Amino acid sequence: MADVRQEQPRQTAVWRPRAAMVPRARLPVPPAPGKPGEVWPVLPQPSEWRASFPLPTWMAALDQVASRPAQGLAIGIHLPLCAQRCAYCAHDVVATGDGSAVDRYLDALEIELELAASILGTRRELLRLHVGGGTPNLLDDAQLGRLVERVERHFRWPADAESSIDCDPRRSSRAQLALLRALGFRHLRFGMADLDPGVQAGSGRLQSRALVAEAVLAAQQAGFDSVALDLVCGLPGQDTARLAATLEALQRIGPDRIRCLRYVHDPARYPGQRAVPCDAVSLAAEVDAAFAFAARALQAAGYLPVGDGWFVLDGDPWLEARATGTLRRWLHGYASGSAADTLGFGPGRISAAGAVLARNEPLRGEWERRLRDGRLPVVAAHHRGALEARLHAAADHLFAYHELPRALLGDGLEAIWDAIGAHAADGWVARAPDRLRVTAEGCGHLPELARPLVARAARPLQPA
Numbered sequence: 001m002a003d004v005r006q007e008q009p010r011q012t013a014v015w016r017p018r019a020a021m022v023p024r025a026r027l028p029v030p031p032a033p034g035k036p037g038e039v040w041p042v043l044p045q046p047s048e049w050r051a052s053f054p055l056p057t058w059m060a061a062l063d064q065v066a067s068r069p070a071q072g073l074a075i076g077i078h079l080p081l082c083a084q085r086c087a088y089c090a091h092d093v094v095a096t097g098d099g100s101a102v103d104r105y106l107d108a109l110e111i112e113l114e115l116a117a118s119i120l121g122t123r124r125e126l127l128r129l130h131v132g133g134g135t136p137n138l139l140d141d142a143q144l145g146r147l148v149e150r151v152e153r154h155f156r157w158p159a160d161a162e163s164s165i166d167c168d169p170r171r172s173s174r175a176q177l178a179l180l181r182a183l184g185f186r187h188l189r190f191g192m193a194d195l196d197p198g199v200q201a202g203s204g205r206l207q208s209r210a211l212v213a214e215a216v217l218a219a220q221q222a223g224f225d226s227v228a229l230d231l232v233c234g235l236p237g238q239d240t241a242r243l244a245a246t247l248e249a250l251q252r253i254g255p256d257r258i259r260c261l262r263y264v265h266d267p268a269r270y271p272g273q274r275a276v277p278c279d280a281v282s283l284a285a286e287v288d289a290a291f292a293f294a295a296r297a298l299q300a301a302g303y304l305p306v307g308d309g310w311f312v313l314d315g316d317p318w319l320e321a322r323a324t325g326t327l328r329r330w331l332h333g334y335a336s337g338s339a340a341d342t343l344g345f346g347p348g349r350i351s352a353a354g355a356v357l358a359r360n361e362p363l364r365g366e367w368e369r370r371l372r373d374g375r376l377p378v379v380a381a382h383h384r385g386a387l388e389a390r391l392h393a394a395a396d397h398l399f400a401y402h403e404l405p406r407a408l409l410g411d412g413l414e415a416i417w418d419a420i421g422a423h424a425a426d427g428w429v430a431r432a433p434d435r436l437r438v439t440a441e442g443c444g445h446l447p448e449l450a451r452p453l454v455a456r457a458a459r460p461l462q463p464a
């Protein structure tokens, strides 16, 4: 195997977050339409990273992780493969019905796990594990077992680790859910998008309400600690009445958690979206309006906001963690407990170790090539400065705790305090002398509230 510390000769890939978002929903447009986009759970945002030598930067960070063998880790594993591509999809995934393609992908993933483990030196304990996609339950039983075996070969996966997996309800069965639970996954999240047949036809993803309800019930009966459903806000044809009907149906289905996502429309990057009709002028505001509508409806139905579009029922462990000050926002949602270095596996995955952020090569073929050459596939990295770390901590706290203590922001960032505090006029925050508190209405606008933090982290070289 080649030296994993060898810097790759090619240019560092430039990666930018998804740009515009497009809906056709006929929802009330807010008076001051914003275009916040999604806020990545890291600051600075990946488009701002500027390490000249990403791989050596990341290798030095991994050496630091290796020097702390008693500390638990978090890992995220990406499986960008689906049975078919939904028209609205804004992910870099490949549609395949070929089991050997899955095996080849797992071969590369195993190399990446092995390379990381060889640098870390010991079989490190996992605090958190997320397997996302794509469609992880595209894998057959043997492939799922193989994936878990390889993870456990390199990491200790205790039964109480926060472990979660994304699934497509159209591919799940009671037997598969029982297997996933037996393999050690504690939390399960189903993709869904919308339950209205008209919206489904426009977005290219068909699944009946009965199928989704049966999948959620089966997962709950299989013993998962939580079962979540994803709702996409701002899909074409998703007017107020249809969205309200879907939200009502969701209540009856009764998932433990619901994740509201904003529709992202970028047909230049995702050609399948050319089939999705939209009005580019009003789309961002309409997506935001749909999201805010869903946030209000879910809160009225008893689902409480966490952050990043997550809504949970009363008694959820995330709410208990928030009450005790132990709720953590991490790259794949929320968790209770201590902060952890996070390693991402798969094309485009983000890692965070100490003050260093890194991102893998996003193109699957190139990611695989690097691994088959025995090289870690990191192509972008960034060493966070003190100011950036402060901004990142403030954003995490805002999303997880729905407040911004003045002390957390610190000196020199008064303009940010004022900019976020100005949303008191929208009813999104309440001002107190020592903190800004996000209101119930403001919980549907966390990305907009965080925008001054994101913007300030985009120019870290200027003094605070």
Ligand code: SF4
Residues within 6 Å of the ligand: 081, 082, 084, 085, 086, 088, 089, 090, 091, 093, 133, 134, 135, 168, 191
């Ligand atoms: S929306 Fe989800 S299931 Fe559909 S193609 Fe994209 S990743 Fe796959």
